[in-house]
Amino acid sequence: MNDMTPWEELGGDAVFAPLLKDFYARISRSPIAKLFPPELSETEQKQFAFQSEFWGGPQRYSPWRGHPRLRARHLPFAIDQTAADTWMACMAEAVAHSAMPSEHRDAFLERMRMTAQAMINRTAPDAPAHPM
């Protein structure tokens, strides 16, 4: 019987702490860096707390930040398909360089991809505002 939580199966704190440090280093060098605060350590802590809770690990996010309301929290930032793709590329590279067990990587990334798609709140600048 396997009674590990998904958080434990993904590697828990030992995998996510360095993974998210690497992820935000990649974000800071990416074309979407300008959307983020210049200093990313608190953003990294929020993401760590969120991932922990999301995958059934310790409840670290909601006691601190309340209900995630992720889409609402992202509305102030202009996120189009390209921004979501860039976010995902940074995450995929961070996962590739992490110690996350290889058999769980695809499932993790697919869930992140679905969530990133849900954060899109702008059409691309060159797309028609009201397609006929």
Ligand code: HEM
């Ligand atoms: C689609 C591309 C995305 C972009 C461009 C983006 C951008 C941002 C930005 C600019 C912030 C504010 C940082 C701060 O104030 O510290 C933020 C916060 C956050 N993002 Fe994203 N994000 C994206 C996708 C995601 C995804 C897929 C997740 C979850 C899997 C996520 C989870 C979070 C969390 C938990 C916070 C902190 C919310 C809070 O407590 O204030 N983001 N994001």
